[in-house]
Amino acid sequence: xxxxxRICDVEKYYGQSNAVTxxxxxxSFTVNQGEFIGIMGASGSGKSTLLNMISTIDTxxxxxxxxxxTDITEMNDDQLSDFRMNNLGFVFQDFNLLDTLTMEExxxxxxxxxxxxxxxxxxxxxxxxxxMKTLGIEEIAGKFPYQVSGGQKQRCACARALVNDPKxxxxxxxxxxxxxxxxxxxxxxxxxxxxxxxxTILMVTHDAFSASYCKRILFLKDGEIFHEMIRGTKSxxxxxxxxxxxxxxxxxxxxxxx
Ligand SMILES: Nc1ncnc2c1ncn2[C@@H]1O[C@H](COP(=O)(O)OP(=O)(O)O)[C@@H](O)[C@H]1O
Ligand SMILES: [Mg+2]
Numbered sequence: 001x002x003x004x005x006r007i008c009d010v011e012k013y014y015g016q017s018n019a020v021t022x023x024x025x026x027x028s029f030t031v032n033q034g035e036f037i038g039i040m041g042a043s044g045s046g047k048s049t050l051l052n053m054i055s056t057i058d059t060x061x062x063x064x065x066x067x068x069x070t071d072i073t074e075m076n077d078d079q080l081s082d083f084r085m086n087n088l089g090f091v092f093q094d095f096n097l098l099d100t101l102t103m104e105e106x107x108x109x110x111x112x113x114x115x116x117x118x119x120x121x122x123x124x125x126x127x128x129x130x131x132m133k134t135l136g137i138e139e140i141a142g143k144f145p146y147q148v149s150g151g152q153k154q155r156c157a158c159a160r161a162l163v164n165d166p167k168x169x170x171x172x173x174x175x176x177x178x179x180x181x182x183x184x185x186x187x188x189x190x191x192x193x194x195x196x197x198x199x200t201i202l203m204v205t206h207d208a209f210s211a212s213y214c215k216r217i218l219f220l221k222d223g224e225i226f227h228e229m230i231r232g233t234k235s236x237x238x239x240x241x242x243x244x245x246x247x248x249x250x251x252x253x254x255x256x257x258x
Contacts, residue, residue, distance in 0.1 A: 003030050003032060004030075004032055004035075004068065004168075005031040006065070007027060007028055007065050008064045008066070009028055009063040009064070010024060010026070010028070010050070010063035010064070011024055011025060011061045011062040011063050012053060012061050022223045023223055024046045024053070027046075027063075027223070027224065029218060029228075031200065031202065033198075034194070035201070035215055036191070036200075036214050036215045037214055037216050037218065038205055038210070038214035038218070039051065039204045039205070039217075039220060040208075040218070040219050040243075040247075041219055041221055045221055047206070048172055049223075050204075051170055051172055055088055067083070067168075087167045087168060088168055089161030089164070090161055090169075090170050091157050091161050091171040091174045093174065093176035093177055094177060095153045097157060098145075099144065099145050099146065100144075101144070102141065102142050102143060102144055103141050103144075103152075104141040106156055106160055107132070108125070108128050110160045110163055111164065129141075135189055137155050149182065150177055150182055151181070151182025151186065154175075154186050155185070155189060158174075158189055162193060162199070168199075168201075169193065169202070170203075171201065171204065173204055173206070173207075175187065175205065183209070187209075190213060201214075208244050209240060212240035213236065216228065216230050
């Protein structure tokens, strides 16, 4: 596996001199191509802030983030929007689907913004259908978000995130608004995206069950990485047991949401 993303001494501070919050404090790690990494930690530990800096939604206070050797913290706004468009796929807790568009239209909209698909109406339709089939939502293609379940909305959001073949998928608490059955389906989808489509995934979660699907987990506390776990050849169940042990030993609070 080759090095893909390098996060070097990244910091994010909020507030002024006498009331500074160190949301992320000198965090460094690398991500290899094809990894499925979880970022865990209690509420307020800096997970979203870290993910948002890697996804360039938020700027760093200090430090550097290299994406295939390019320092994305040095890019201007135009470069950033191209970078996001060409490389990233996002899945958020609250789905972020457009209510006035059908499932299918939500996905094809993401494609029509991408120059690779410009003027290729038939190809867009074909690719969208293929993606909906992969995620098991082809039957609800014509439905609007308010007509489908949370799990179906989230799988639509995944289809939208994946349809342009992003190099990196970023997910912030993607199972946060789902019941356990839908969570499991979504996590199985992520696993499939990682195993079969070789997508690199970075997923923020405070939920041990979700994290047990990852190949590696970084634990954040007060903006710093304090522990790392690697799944290796362990079964998901064994890994889940180990994650729960770490959380109980460190007083990790996973009870705040869900
Ligand atoms: N826009 C902001 N302004 C001020 N403080 C913020 C802002 N965003 C996050 N924080 C603070 O940074 C810390 C980390 O927040 P966050 O990254 O959202 O944590 P998590 O996602 O782990 O719950 C918290 O103390 C939070 O209050
Ligand atoms: Mg968060």
